[in-house]
Amino acid sequence: MLLSLTNLAILSVVATVSTVEAQQKTGRTTRYWDCCKGSCGWSGKASVNQPITSCDRNDNPLTNMGAKNGCENGGQAYMCTNQSPWAVNDTLSYGFAAVKLTGQNEGTWCCACYKLTFTSGPAAGKTHIVQATNTGGDLGQNHFDLAMPGGGVGLFNGCTSQWGAPPNGWGQQYGGISSRSECDNFPEKLKPGCYWRFDFFQNSDNPDVTFEEITCPKVLTDRSGCIRNGQNPT
Numbered sequence: 001m002l003l004s005l006t007n008l009a010i011l012s013v014v015a016t017v018s019t020v021e022a023q024q025k026t027g028r029t030t031r032y033w034d035c036c037k038g039s040c041g042w043s044g045k046a047s048v049n050q051p052i053t054s055c056d057r058n059d060n061p062l063t064n065m066g067a068k069n070g071c072e073n074g075g076q077a078y079m080c081t082n083q084s085p086w087a088v089n090d091t092l093s094y095g096f097a098a099v100k101l102t103g104q105n106e107g108t109w110c111c112a113c114y115k116l117t118f119t120s121g122p123a124a125g126k127t128h129i130v131q132a133t134n135t136g137g138d139l140g141q142n143h144f145d146l147a148m149p150g151g152g153v154g155l156f157n158g159c160t161s162q163w164g165a166p167p168n169g170w171g172q173q174y175g176g177i178s179s180r181s182e183c184d185n186f187p188e189k190l191k192p193g194c195y196w197r198f199d200f201f202q203n204s205d206n207p208d209v210t211f212e213e214i215t216c217p218k219v220l221t222d223r224s225g226c227i228r229n230g231q232n233p234t
């Protein structure tokens with residue numbers, strides 16, 4: 001009798017734990033900074049007040065949302081430098097990401113915000129809240145490609161035409177630079193986001209995450225200009 005009660009108690013604990021875990025979505029991350037106009041910068045991607053703001057070569061916000069991507073020949077629209085990550089304190093930071101979610105499309109995630117909690121690597125346990133500004137043809141499912149200057153240009157490179165970065169961008173094409181001191185030579189406005197990777201993020205290498213969608217914080221939409229219809233960021 002005692003034995004079966006104990007077994008029941010253990011069973012109920014296991015059941016409770018697996019219910020909680022089932023509500024958490026898991027995902028993976030990579031990193032990039034390609035300087036290109038994000039795909040959520042085009043009209044018609046999602047139901048929003050206006051697309052993600054892009055900037056000209058000198059980092060001035062563009063009002064023409066149809067401006068050609070600077071990553072194409074003759075294009076003049078680039079990712080604005082203020083779409084870099086920044087830390088509030090040692091456990092919370094904000095930023096932007098290219099996103100791909102299982103079974104969904106840009107209409108679902110463009111300009112949506114996600115609370116990511118790192119679950120592996122040196123930043124495990126820390127929270128990074130991101131707004132989706134972009135997607136990527138090489139992203140997998142439930143994949144957040146975190147925007148951070150010096151994170152590698154990936155498939156496309158606008159950093160050479162915008163900032164005179166080396167032909168494959170700063171550092172490796174995938175993964176970017178490898179040491180904090182390399183940020184010292186970055187354009188002034190990209191330095192803080194470059195240092196974020198080695199300070200708050202502790203140079204994590206593509207950590208896993210759990211994530212949930214949240215109403216966008218105003219600190220993010222103030223930078224991007226994009227608010228999903230029905231949301232009231234505070």
Ligand SMILES: *[C@@H]1O[C@H](CO)[C@@H](O)[C@H](O)[C@H]1NC(C)=O
Nearest residue numbers: 087088089090091092093127
């Ligand atoms: C970090 O800032 C957030 C938001 O202000 C706050 O809730 C949290 O307690 C802070 N964490 C630490 C360790 O100070």
